[in-house]
Amino acid sequence: MILVDYREAEENKGSKGLWEDLKKTNLPLKQDKLDGGDLMFLGNGPEGREVTVGVEFKKLRDLLSSLRTQRLQGHQLLELQHYDFPFLLIEGEWKHDDSGRVTVRSGYKDWSPVAGNFSAAELDKTLLGLTLRAGVIVKETHTRRETVRWIQSLYRNFTDVEWEDHTSHTGTYRPATLVRPSPFCEFVMGIPGVGVKTARSVEQFFKTGTGKASPRKAVASRASTWQQIDGVGKKGADNIDRFLEGQ
Numbered sequence: 001m002i003l004v005d006y007r008e009a010e011e012n013k014g015s016k017g018l019w020e021d022l023k024k025t026n027l028p029l030k031q032d033k034l035d036g037g038d039l040m041f042l043g044n045g046p047e048g049r050e051v052t053v054g055v056e057f058k059k060l061r062d063l064l065s066s067l068r069t070q071r072l073q074g075h076q077l078l079e080l081q082h083y084d085f086p087f088l089l090i091e092g093e094w095k096h097d098d099s100g101r102v103t104v105r106s107g108y109k110d111w112s113p114v115a116g117n118f119s120a121a122e123l124d125k126t127l128l129g130l131t132l133r134a135g136v137i138v139k140e141t142h143t144r145r146e147t148v149r150w151i152q153s154l155y156r157n158f159t160d161v162e163w164e165d166h167t168s169h170t171g172t173y174r175p176a177t178l179v180r181p182s183p184f185c186e187f188v189m190g191i192p193g194v195g196v197k198t199a200r201s202v203e204q205f206f207k208t209g210t211g212k213a214s215p216r217k218a219v220a221s222r223a224s225t226w227q228q229i230d231g232v233g234k235k236g237a238d239n240i241d242r243f244l245e246g247q
Contacts, residue, residue, distance in 0.1 A: 002041045002155060003032040008057070018057055021148050027155060036079025037086070039151070043158025045084065047233045053158055054083030055151070056136075060092025060104060061114065067126060068116045077134060085158075086136045088127075089150070093142045096120035164193065164235045184213040191240055198231040205229045219244055 008017040009031065018038065022029055034040060037054035045051030058066065080086040095111055097103050100119050106112040130136040141147045157166075181189070184206075185199040194202065205228070206213040206221075226237035 001028045001030055002039055002151075003030055003034060004039045005034040005037070006031045008038050016144075018147075018151075021144055022151065025148060025152060027152060036082055040083065041155060041158070043085075043155075044161070044163050046163050048162070048235055051084035051158070052082075053085045053087070053154070054080055055087045055089050055154070056080050057089045057091070057147075060090060060094055063090050063092075064102070064114055064116055064118055064123075067123075068118075077130075077136065080136060081134065087154070088130060088136050088138045089147065090127075090138065090140045091142075091144065091147045092140075094120075094123075162235060164233060164239070182213075184215060187215050188218060191243055193236055193239055198229075201230045201232075 002022075004019050004022060009019040019029075019031065034054075036056075038057040040052060040054045042050050043053050080088070093105060094114075095103050096119075097111070097113065100121060101113045102118040102120050102123055103111040103113050127138045131138050139150060141150055181196065181199065182203060184203050185196070188194050188199045188202050189196065202218065203213040206215075206218045208214050208217070223234075223237040223241035226232050226240050227234050229237075232240070
């Protein structure tokens with residue numbers, strides 16, 4: 001269930017809010033009063049943990065205003081950081097002019113500087129700072145249609161499957177300029193769910209007195225041993241155990 005702050009309804013905003021557009025989807029929704037963010041839900045986290053996901057939604061002009069008044073950096077950001085996975089979703093298209101100022105559409109082809117004399121570099125650094133130093137993941141969309149699609153994707157990403165079952169990030173493509181993995185790493189990367197980074201942890205874990213990792217020792221180990229390896233986790237260890245048993 002996605003809880004949507006009641007202030008995102010049209011009657012409370014004076015204009016079309018997120019609630020009206022999200023209702024047109026097949027997402028499970030409920031209006032509520034949230035202490036932080038504009039929507040939140042529970043999802044599947046690492047090692048089978050349930051995690052909280054919170055999204056603060058801002059239209060571009062409102063974002064710039066809240067940055068100037070320190071409203072975002074104040075209580076809004078602090079409340080958002082209470083979630084395990086905090087996101088800032090910004091809706092609106094912008095460019096910069098020849099002077100480096102942030103501009104937004106003022107017509108079909110016309111662009112005008114926003115109030116507050118924001119520079120594009122200032123906005124870039126602020127948004128990067130939110131991710132790098134405050135741990136808030138920033139996503140920018142241009143249209144409401146794109147916003148709604150991204151919220152659907154975010155919800156499905158955290159709820160459709162368990163955390164460890166996501167495999168799109170574990171490809172073993174290696175550009176020619178990178179150092180070739182050791183034979184042991186290439187061996188364990190044949191196990192589903194084990195990518196380059198995890199393979200290196202496995203290699204370190206199974207090193208013997210000779211300084212080399214033992215494939216025989218790795219294959220003979222059970223889930224309780226694999227679980228001790230950084231990056232594997234309980235569910236990953238169980239999956240590896242089943243694979244090695246031929247199940």
